[in-house]
């Protein structure tokens with residue numbers, strides 16, 4: 324069990340000296356994610372068609388998380404095939420950070436897995452699962468998701484798109500943090516806990 328103060332450092336630090344802590348905490352947090360299935364990314368062709376939901380692409384190195392990306396799609400198979408071919412081609416700008424992280428650990432597409440976290444045709448539920456699970460693996464050293472503020476999860480008060488999500492201490496819980504949401508819309512600014 325980690326202290327909230329360590330979790331906060333690990334998830335928000337850009338400082339190389341916090342790398343080991345960040346990897347340990349993201350591995351620990353990643354291991355709390357419940358997957359309904361896990362397969363190799365190379366075997367995406369075998370995955371069912373037209374599944375809507377939330378997935379994680381990941382790899383491990385010596386039992387520690389070395390790569391993670393949490394994504395959302397209304398057609399997971401097609402989306403993952405796009406990820407796969409763009410990693411292989413290695414030209415799309417979006418995938419530069421992906422390849423950089425893989426290279427750093429001497430890994431490649433053969434080392435990547437995908438796990439399904441949620442199957443749902445409810446868009447807001449998918450957005451919610453996306454943000455919760457990005458925050459589990461969020462750090463500079465093992466994650467390639469872009470900034471949290473770009474997530475589309477809709478505010479429960481005004482229905483607006485952009486929100487700010489932050490970690491807050493929750494010492495009584497199994498995972499000692501909660502996720503606090505603040506709506507960025509000027510006339511709303513509602514604050515509430517996501518988990």
Ligand SMILES: [Zn+2]
Pocket residue numbers: 478479480481482483506507508511512513
């Ligand atoms: Zn709002």
